[in-house]
Amino acid sequence: MTGVVKRFRGGGSDVTAVDGLTLEIAPGAMVAVAGASGSGKSTLLHLVGAIEAPDEGAIEVDGLDLTRLRRARLAEYRRGLGFVFQRYHLLPALTALDNVIAPVLPYRVSFDKTARARDLLAAVGLSGREGALPSQLSGGQQQRVAIARALMGEPRLLIADEPTGNLDSATGAEILDLLAEIRRDRGTTVLIATHEQHIAAACDRLLRLRDGRIVEDIDLTGGEEPASTLARVDGLRL
Known part of the structure; x- marks a missing residue:
């Protein structure tokens, strides 16, 4: 720069x-x-x-x-790139798993989208919460979902x-x-x-x-x- x-x-x-x-x-x-x-x-x-x-x-x-x-x-x-914001910007109608998948959903990728999203949620400590909606998660958990989403594209x-x-x-x-x-x-x-x-x-x-x-x-x-x-x-x- x-x-x-x-x-x-x-x-x-x-x-x-x-x-x-x-x-x-x-x-x-x-x-x-x-x-x-x-x-x-x-x-x-x-x-x-x-x-x-x-x-x-x-x-x-x-x-x-x-x-x-x-x-x-x-x-x-x-x-x-991976983006993480203060206000999480999760889609309220989607589960944690689907929020993580969302950035790559329209694109062809070389990996299994669902498997990677599950792995990333486990990596940020949210294994077992894949089906939770944002409203069912604490602020810290929502930010963890946002971080997993940001890592989806490696x-x-x-x-x-x-x-x-x-x-x-x-x-x-x-x-x-x-x-x-x-x-x-x-x-x-x-x-x-x-x-x-x-x-x-x-x-x-x-x-x-x-x-x-x-x-x-x-x-x-x-x-x-x-x-x-x-x-x-x-x-x-x-």
């Missing part, structure tokens, strides 16, 4: 959410993006996830310049926007542990927007934003490589 600027129209004038941001993230890292409300955290994640397009600058992931991709190729890129990059914001501290800690386990076991790069200090402290690196700019970039590993299988995500750069 080089020289990225993103503006939004608000109140009759442009608001700069991301202001000339340049950033590189190593493969397999778990990176926290912190800052006050309006600092640009969510916008940064949306730019990396190709939910928003920059007004200036370039965003490159795995050698792809997202600013040069056509609509169909951008949609394909987004399908290769993403190399998992983007989490305030994933513990609606949870109590104990449940939030469980979700954080789960994300760290996913990074460790699957070699997934994890990018987390958060305002919670304990979540940032559990990551390899902390980026603190203010007014769309990086004001702190802190290595939390003590100079060591993050404990993940980097070879499995070789070449992932933002």
Whole structure:
């Protein structure tokens, strides 16, 4: 990501959410993006996830310049990512199993969709709750379903926007542990927007934003490589 600027129209004038941001993230890292409300955290994640397009600058992931991709190729890129949001975004009429399957339902894949969804629900601690509707699950359980859904396409990059914001501290800690386990076991790069200090402290690196700019970039590993299988995500750069 080089020289990225993103503006939004608000109140009759442009608001700069991301202001000339340049950033590189190593493969397999778990990176926290912190800052006050309006600092640009969510916008940064949306730019990396190709939910928003920059007004200036370039965003490159795995050698792809997202600013040069056509609509169909951008949609394909987004399908290769995992997204976890604060409000879960589960479909209320679908079971936990069907919510996990939903992202790949329209597509041909090389695996058994139902079997993988069951495996992922077991991996996030929800074995036996496959038939439960979202309304029958706690907030933490719903977020676990959302994480399983995000992993359905075996993403190399998992983007989490305030994933513990609606949870109590104990449940939030469980979700954080789960994300760290996913990074460790699957070699997934994890990018987390958060305002919670304990979540940032559990990551390899902390980026603190203010007014769309990086004001702190802190290595939390003590100079060591993050404990993940980097070879499995070789070449992932933002």
